[in-house]
Amino acid sequence: MFHTQLVIDGGQTETKLRIIRQGDVSEFRLPGVQTNLPVLPQLAAAIGYAANISEAGFDVVSIGTTGLTKAEHDAGELMAMLEPGMALNLHLAHDSVSSYLGALGDRPGAVVAAGTGVVTLAVSARTTARVDGWGYIMGDAGSAYWMGQQALSAVMRAHDGRGPQTSLSGAVRDRWPDLEEAYIQLQAAPNKISVVASFGKEVSRCAATDPVAARICDLAGRELAHSAATALRRTGQAGTSQPAVACLGGVFSGAQVRAAFTAELALQIPGARLVKPAGNGLDGICLMGGLPENHPLRAMISSV
Amino acid sequence: MFHTQLVIDGGQTETKLRIIRQGDVSEFRLPGVQTNLPVLPQLAAAIGYAANISEAGFDVVSIGTTGLTKAEHDAGELMAMLEPGMALNLHLAHDSVSSYLGALGDRPGAVVAAGTGVVTLAVSARTTARVDGWGYIMGDAGSAYWMGQQALSAVMRAHDGRGPQTSLSGAVRDRWPDLEEAYIQLQAAPNKISVVASFGKEVSRCAATDPVAARICDLAGRELAHSAATALRRTGQAGTSQPAVACLGGVFSGAQVRAAFTAELALQIPGARLVKPAGNGLDGICLMGGLPENHPLRAMISSV
Structure with a gap:
């Protein structure tokens, strides 16, 4: 067993940290990972912060994070950014790996993590497959951002006569009373990704009574x-x-999205069995160091 | 007749200027309008620049521009930003107005201007209607940005197994050899809107032989x-x-987009008649000051 362990879950909105020291567990949060900047220095800073408040280094540091480029997928490079003694062992992976391990552990299956963005990872006895997770411009189909964008587009189509009226217009008007100015203000907002994604929740809320919202949930x-x-x-x-x-993720808390997901999955893979996630990303990251040598997820984890 | 006239067409990519002085016409270009910043000071700077190189003020300054908020739709406010004598009269309008006037003059009809974004304006004897032009997040359906985004999404769906293979992947790989890193680099690009829109041309190029590209053109x-x-x-x-x-605009140079447009328009408005645009935005802006008093576009032009 490890004596002291630092677990880092780097997300777009916030970075969650868990320190395990002789059975004591503490958790805290730092600002999210800036995916438009190099990620490793941000992780090194988080490790340094954790070591400082713990007044000690860690036997094992395990990280699952968003925004990692292939060049940065290198635990050795991260180790080289740390002060000596901060970490003896280091495991580094994309957050799809930690989501998977948190939800299904080392068992085969598939995990869909749908929040602001979405990424799907399947793991069999021998291989892995990642589907989507290509960001808000090129992908993330069915994510909260995707739903929010569909909602905003539907509201403007209702406004200019191209589409049916929708109760989603109320929520958009609450934020921007003049719909015709909304896009100018949205495009100038530094947090526009999360603003768009915030309307995903509204779509789920309206789906029971609004056909336009119901259709977006169904498609998602x-x-x-x-x-x-x-x-x-x-x-x-x-x-x-x-x-x-x-x-996993907030998108699935919408009943209509969940129902459409279940129906379509049953159609495409009749035998598929929906299971409750066993834990969260931090729980999954804790498992990274202990995976069997021949586990297919090993190839997606950089260790040193 | 005006002795000296300055005409400004403020676009996202570049701002075009035309100076008409006693029959002599000269044109030049300045950087595009930054739509995330106040637009009027940028226009004032362009007028100042033109007055400096002309070594004189203008009897009439007419402007059609992108990115104008409602609060900024005020020729008086722009006049107040100018040094005395730079402009005696000032006309200011959204670029959908200048596109319309350039293409159809003061006649009724509808004009669709589809480049990076898209805006449609119809004018009857008594009224006007604007459709879309709500920017790359909330609207611009069928624009080059919209086509490019569909293309990038289709390429990633082919890559991860969700969709059919497409020859569009070649063009995307030319820019980003590693498709799985593409979204990270795209999201970090300061000019990502124009990068996405640049793939619109590629979609039109591939449409004759690639079913995925043909479908995007058809939808556009x-x-x-x-x-x-x-x-x-x-x-x-x-x-x-x-x-x-x-x-108007580059999107219509694609044969497949044009064919789908013509077929769908004939279906929805059987009598509609496609006409060649008489001129460009600068030509349209020249007409702003001379519109009859009761013309419905007058209400969309702020004059002082």
């Missing part, structure tokens, strides 16, 4: 299920006995 | 036609005898 659920089904197929689990699928 | 053409038809309906021109529709 189907996109997410298609991603899960594709990942299961690519890892050879489509025909296996009841492959496990776990759903 | 139908979105643009739906906007034109909606604008004609809102101005009461749907049932009139052969309402004129003019198309």
